[in-house]
Amino acid sequence: MSARLTRDNxxxxxxxxxxxxxxxxxxxxxxxxxxxxxxxxDVASLDLDGVPPTAHPLPLxxxxxxxxxxxxxxxxxxxxxxxxxxxxxxxVPAILGEEP
Amino acid sequence: MTLTHEPIEGEHxxxxxxxxxxxxxxxxxxxxxxxxxxxxxxFCGCPNMFGDEPNTNVCPVCLGLPGSLPVxxxxxxxxxxxxxRALHCTVEPSVFARKNYFYPDMPKDYQVSQFDKPIxxxxxxxxxxxxxxxxxxxxxxxxxxxxxxxxxxGRIHGADYSLVDYNRAGVPLVEIVxxxxxxxxxxxxxxxxxxxxxxxxxxxxxxxxEEGSLRVDANVSVRRVGDTxxxxxxxxxxxxxxxxxxxxxxYEARRQVDLLETGExxxxxxxxxxxxxxxxxxxxxxxxxxxxxxxxxPDLVPLAPSAxxxxxxxxxMPPLPAARRDALASxxxxxxTETSVVIAVQRDLDQLALATIAAGxxxxxxxxxxxxxxxxxxxxxxxxxxxxxxxxLELGGQLTATQAKTxxxxxxxxxRAPDVIAAELGFEAMDSSELEGIVDxxxxxxxxxxxDFCTGDDKKRGKLQGFFTGKIMKATKGQADGKAVxxxxxxxxxxxx
Numbered sequence: 246m247s248a249r250l251t252r253d254n255x256x257x258x259x260x261x262x263x264x265x266x267x268x269x270x271x272x273x274x275x276x277x278x279x280x281x282x283x284x285x286x287d288v289a290s291l292d293l294d295g296v297p298p299t300a301h302p303l304p305l306x307x308x309x310x311x312x313x314x315x316x317x318x319x320x321x322x323x324x325x326x327x328x329x330x331x332x333x334x335x336x337v338p339a340i341l342g343e344e345p
Numbered sequence: 346m347t348l349t350h351e352p353i354e355g356e357h358x359x360x361x362x363x364x365x366x367x368x369x370x371x372x373x374x375x376x377x378x379x380x381x382x383x384x385x386x387x388f389c390g391c392p393n394m395f396g397d398e399p400n401t402n403v404c405p406v407c408l409g410l411p412g413s414l415p416v417x418x419x420x421x422x423x424x425x426x427x428x429x430r431a432l433h434c435t436v437e438p439s440v441f442a443r444k445n446y447f448y449p450d451m452p453k454d455y456q457v458s459q460f461d462k463p464i465x466x467x468x469x470x471x472x473x474x475x476x477x478x479x480x481x482x483x484x485x486x487x488x489x490x491x492x493x494x495x496x497x498x499g500r501i502h503g504a505d506y507s508l509v510d511y512n513r514a515g516v517p518l519v520e521i522v523x524x525x526x527x528x529x530x531x532x533x534x535x536x537x538x539x540x541x542x543x544x545x546x547x548x549x550x551x552x553x554x555e556e557g558s559l560r561v562d563a564n565v566s567v568r569r570v571g572d573t574x575x576x577x578x579x580x581x582x583x584x585x586x587x588x589x590x591x592x593x594x595x596y597e598a599r600r601q602v603d604l605l606e607t608g609e610x611x612x613x614x615x616x617x618x619x620x621x622x623x624x625x626x627x628x629x630x631x632x633x634x635x636x637x638x639x640x641x642x643p644d645l646v647p648l649a650p651s652a653x654x655x656x657x658x659x660x661x662m663p664p665l666p667a668a669r670r671d672a673l674a675s676x677x678x679x680x681x682t683e684t685s686v687v688i689a690v691q692r693d694l695d696q697l698a699l700a701t702i703a704a705g706x707x708x709x710x711x712x713x714x715x716x717x718x719x720x721x722x723x724x725x726x727x728x729x730x731x732x733x734x735x736x737x738l739e740l741g742g743q744l745t746a747t748q749a750k751t752x753x754x755x756x757x758x759x760x761r762a763p764d765v766i767a768a769e770l771g772f773e774a775m776d777s778s779e780l781e782g783i784v785d786x787x788x789x790x791x792x793x794x795x796x797d798f799c800t801g802d803d804k805k806r807g808k809l810q811g812f813f814t815g816k817i818m819k820a821t822k823g824q825a826d827g828k829a830v831x832x833x834x835x836x837x838x839x840x841x842x
Contacts, residue, residue, distance in 0.1 A: 261636055263447055300440045300462075300641060306649040312383050312420035315390025317404035324400065333399045334493065334508035337449040 249286075250279045360567070360598055365606055368570040371598045373533050373563055374525035374578075377540060378518050379550040380488060380558040381424045387487045387517035388415030388457065388645075395556050399510035407515035409453035414644050421517040422464075425485050426650060426658050428519055428549040429465030431665055432480045438649040439464040439484070441642040446635075449509050450489035458486035458520075460639045464648065470523070470543070471667050472535050473687045479524030488516040519549070525564065525575060530591040537561060537587060542666040542691060554586055561590055565597040567605070576601070577611040581625055583618045593618040597625050669695050677708030685712035694719060697727055706733035707740055718750045723757050731756060735763035745826040748772045772824060780817075780825055784833050787816050799838050810834060 255275045259266045266274065320333065329336035360369045383393050389406035405413035426436050442460035463484030470478050490511040521540065527533050541559060544552040552559040561584045566576035581597055584590045596618075601611050616625040664672070673695045674681040689695045694715050701711045711732070719727075735756065739749040744767060755766045767773075788795045791813075798809035810831070817830050 258638075261445075261638060300647040301643070301645075303646055305646045306438075308417065308646050309419040309422065310390075310416045312385050312418050313390065314385055314392050315404070317389075317391045317402060318408075320398075320400050320403070323403060323408065331495070331508055334510050335400070335449070337507050337509055339506050 249282055250275060360602055362602055362606060367606070369567045369598070369602045369605075370570050370572075371528055371530075371594065372525045372566045372568060372575060372578075373527035373530075373594055375523045375527065375533060375536060376562045376564070376580075377521045377523070377537070378488075378560045378562075379521070379544055379552055381421055381517040381519060382548060382550050383418055383420045383424065383517055385418060385420075386515040387418055387421055387485070388515055391515065393516050394512070395558065397512055400512060402512045403514075407452075408511060409451070415457065415642075417645060417648065418517065421485060422648060422650060423658070424517075424547075424549045425464055425483070425519050426655060427547045427662070428521075428544065429468065429483050430655070430659055430662060431543050431547045431549075432465070432468040432470055432483060432521070434465035434468030434480060434483055436464060436650055436655050437462065437466055438647060440647045441485075441645045442639045443642050444486075444637045444639055446637055448489075449507065450492055451514060452490070452511065456487055456489065457642055457645070458639075459484035462647075464650075470536065470539060472532065472539055473667075473670065474532070474535065474682060476526065476532065478526040478536055481522040481524050483519050483521045486518050486520055488513050488518050490514040525566070525578075530594040533563065533594055534587045534591050537590065538691070539666060546663055546665055560584075563590060563594055563597075565594055565601070566611070567598050567601045576605075577613050579611065579613065579625070580615045581618055582615060585620070589618055589620050592620075592623060593625060596623065600625065666690050673698055673712075676702050677712050679709060679712065683712070685716035689715045692720065692724075694724055697725060697729060697732070700729035701727075701732040701736070704729045704733035706736040710736045710740060714749075714753060718753050719757070726760070727757060728760070731762050738763055738767065742826065743767070744772055745824070747823060747827070771822075777829070780821070780829060781833065783820050783825075784813075784817060784830070784837065787813065787820065788837065791816075795841075798834075799841050 252271055252275050255271055255278060256266070259271070259274075324330045324333065324335070327335050360371065361367070362369065380393070385391060386393050386402075386407055389404050391402045391404050391407055394402060406415055429436055439459050440462045441457050443455040444458045444460070445455045447454055463482040465483040466481070468480040468483070470480060472478065490509050491513050493508045493510070495506055495508055523536070527536055537559075541552040544550040544559070550558055554560070563581045563584060564578045565581055566578040568574065568576045579597060579601070581593050584593055597616070604611060612627075615628050617628055618625050669690045670681050670686050673689055674683065674686045676699055677686070679686060689698050689712060692715070698711050698715050702708050706729075714732075714736070715724075732753075735744075735749060735753060738744045739746065744752065744763075748767065748770075751770065752763050752766045752772065755761070755770075756763060759766070794809055794812060798806055798813065801809065813834055814827070814830055817825055
């Protein structure tokens with residue numbers, strides 16, 4: 246198991262992601278995520294001086310589209326698939342917490 | 346506690362606590378979100394349009410439907426660079442990141458923004474008063490949908506449920522993060538005015554606070570005068586007008602001084618401005634700081650605008666407000682900080698003023714008219730040559746200041762020449778002997794008032810000066826020149842003493 250990742254770290258990340266994990270799941274994910282971090286640590290142990298950070302696996306930059314309207318989707322069709330609608334808007338449960 | 350604002354050496358502004366006599370400095374940094382004036386959204390072809398029917402400008406991308414992929418709008422990059430360069434920023438290679446949070450205004454449960462590699466960094470904005478406010482960064486991000494809180498009180502707290510309109514979700518924004526270089530509520534308002542002028546000049550945004558296309562958050566802290574370290578700041582949100590901005594900063598500074606002077610500490614938090622109550626309130630306090638788990642957006646490749654692209658934008662940059670003020674002030678022979686110069690540029694009347702001065706109009710008179718007698722509407726069509734002619738008539742004494750104002754208003758409406766309008770309105774230069782006759786007649790009519798005017802104290806004399814001037818103006822149907830009347834009254838008074 247990774248020395249860098251604790252069960253509490255995973256519990257916190259799960260909480261931030263609104264995931265309700267059982268004790269067994271917490272243990273399993275701590276181990277799995279630890280293995281990912283260990284791999285990153287292996288990479289970091291290499292001599293990477295002069296190697297620029299990779300922002301994206303594709304060797305592309307500036308993929309752009311023209312500023313022209315493309316027809317979207319029909320409102321009634323979209324709203325008909327929502328669990329709850331009122332006044333042509335999506336109806337969602339009361340928002341607790343603070344606006345970000 | 347009573348606090349007063351006092352300028353120190355005309356530069357720093359402080360609050361002086363009357364309980365302790367201590368002086369505190371207000372420190373403000375502003376974060377401004379502005380919607381870019383594109384045709385379509387940031388990552389999809391839906392129209393970027395304010396005020397449309399709810400949920401009509403939506404598609405799989407901005408609704409966050411599975412399998413949809415974002416593609417960056419070329420015009421967003423163009424406008425963001427234009428704005429960044431106008432703010433003297435360096436344009437850097439940038440990457441997009443996901444800011445993760447759970448709130449129904451973003452159906453994806455994250456907002457695409459730029460985090461550690463923003464497109465524009467390290468610029469500045471010069472205020473008309475000469476203050477240079479640093480710009481930390483100006484990065485691209487997407488706007489969120491609009492929530493309407495329903496049931497309960499209709500506000501966020503106590504609402505039964507919320508209704509969401511995603512027309513605004515995915516509209517392109519630039520967030521301009523200013524450094525904490527602002528020292529006064531009025532200066533904060535001036536900063537926004539100046540930034541708005543730059544947004545309009547560059548065409549980056551329509552910058553309408555009332556429609557939410559320009560939104561301001563204020564980071565406010567206080568420190569004892571002389572301290573160099575920054576105090577703990579609070580971020581004030583819900584500032585819907587310049588008036589709210591000024592009031593909120595002042596309230597927040599007083600609140601913080603009050604806390605510090607009673608030995609308490611400032612808690613770093615987000616506070617909401619309540620315009621009705623005239624105070625800020627803490628939001629629901631969070632047990633732990635927001636953790637947005639930013640990571641690079643895997644669906645978008647990096648952005649690396651070429652040097653040629655940036656150079657082309659620089660070359661096409663229109664004259665910015667600061668440069669326009671410089672040009673106008675030097676042409677009119679006045680200081681660049683003159684209110685009339687600032688207003689002329691704000692109303693987009695500086696080109697007219699420059700042309701009028703070039704056509705022979707006196708700089709100061711031209712600016713006085715621009716400041717007091719012309720609004721932006723219609724005035725830009727004024728012919729500089731006839732405007733210059735009007736100013737010459739006025740300076741030559743053929744028209745009084747009041748008459749010139751009337752003639753100017755008529756010139757804006759009809760576009761006719763000032764001498765024609767003046768003749769039609771019966772505005773003719775009044776012969777000085779004619780004026781003397783009228784004044785002497787009126788003095789004779791009111792001997793008691795005249796005696797008081799000659800011998801009374803300053804207050805009485807001022808009052809009676811108004812009394813006689815009013816009568817003279819009435820008798821001459823407003824054609825007498827105010828300055829000539831005052832001079833004549835004074836010389837008659839001197840004679841009678």
